[in-house]
Amino acid sequence: MFKDLKKAASEVVGRREVNDFIEVGSVAAALLTADGNIYTGISIDSACSLGFCAEHGAVAEMLKAGENKIVACVAIDGTGTPVPPCGRCRELLTQCDSSNKDAQMEVAEGKCVTLRDLLPEDWKTGQDRNY
Numbered sequence: 001m002f003k004d005l006k007k008a009a010s011e012v013v014g015r016r017e018v019n020d021f022i023e024v025g026s027v028a029a030a031l032l033t034a035d036g037n038i039y040t041g042i043s044i045d046s047a048c049s050l051g052f053c054a055e056h057g058a059v060a061e062m063l064k065a066g067e068n069k070i071v072a073c074v075a076i077d078g079t080g081t082p083v084p085p086c087g088r089c090r091e092l093l094t095q096c097d098s099s100n101k102d103a104q105m106e107v108a109e110g111k112c113v114t115l116r117d118l119l120p121e122d123w124k125t126g127q128d129r130n131y
């Protein structure tokens with residue numbers, strides 16, 4: 001599973017300087033949905049913190065396709081090494097669907113944990129919400 005995800009991410013990773021203010025692709029992410037589809041995204045690093053993470057881009061692609069449940073996700077840097085998601089992306093992934101907390105995340109080469117492990121004491125748990 002992660003072999004396919006890392007292959008998909010490797011096809012879009014690659015730092016590219018757009019201009020003096022923005023560079024893209026230093027990190028790429030790929031996620032596998034419950035429906036069996038893979039979506040990818042790349043990081044956008046820009047002046048004034050206007051960019052976003054590769055996972056964020058992959059989530060946007062997934063949501064655009066009408067899906068929101070993931071079973072696995074990985075982000076890689078330019079060397080193909082897995083990098084763990086930042087706190088904002090952990091939150092974004094769990095907000096897409098509560099079942100995403102059981103998604104497998106490769107956070108280092110060969111080291112997989114659940115999103116639940118990465119986001120303990122979830123503020124959304126126990127609330128009277130549709131979650």
Ligand SMILES: [Zn+2]
Nearest residue numbers: 053085086089
């Ligand atoms: Zn992030």
